[in-house]
Amino acid sequence: xxxxxxxxxxxxxxxxxxxxxxxxxxxxxxxxxxxxxxxxxxxxxxxxxxxxxxxxxxxxxxxxxxxxxxxxxxxxxxxxxxxxxxxxxxxxxxxxxxxxxxxxxxxxxxxxxxxxxxx
Numbered sequence: 001x002x003x004x005x006x007x008x009x010x011x012x013x014x015x016x017x018x019x020x021x022x023x024x025x026x027x028x029x030x031x032x033x034x035x036x037x038x039x040x041x042x043x044x045x046x047x048x049x050x051x052x053x054x055x056x057x058x059x060x061x062x063x064x065x066x067x068x069x070x071x072x073x074x075x076x077x078x079x080x081x082x083x084x085x086x087x088x089x090x091x092x093x094x095x096x097x098x099x100x101x102x103x104x105x106x107x108x109x110x111x112x113x114x115x116x117x118x119x
Contacts, residue, residue: 047059050092053089
C-alpha cells in the first residue's frame with residue numbers, strides 16, 4: 001500500500017535533490033536570502049558524514065562519486081543508507097559547496113533579470 005499523502009505535501013519531482021534542514025537555511029542567509037528553499041540538487045553537496053551510535057563514521061564523498069554515477073543514483077544511495085540505518089544514526093553532517101551554489105544562483109538571477117528588464 002503506498003504511503004498516504006499528507007495535506008499540503010507536494011510530491012517531489014526531482015529525485016536527485018536532497019532535503020535541507022531549516023537549520024541549514026538559517027545558517028546561510030546571505031546565500032539563500034529571499035528564497036524559499038527546502039531541497040537542492042545533490043551536485044552542491046561535497047560530502048555527507050553519517051555518525052553512527054557506535055562511533056563509526058561513514059563518509060559519502062559526493063563530488064568524487066559524481067564522476068562515476070548520476071545524481072539520481074547518488075541521492076538514491078544516500079536515501080537508502082539513511083533509511084536502512086536510521087535507528088543507529090547519531091547525526092549527519094553535510095558539507096555544501098556554498099561558493100558554487102552562490103555563483104550559480106547569482107548567474108541564474110542575473111540571466112533572469114537581464115531577460116526581464118531588457119530594453
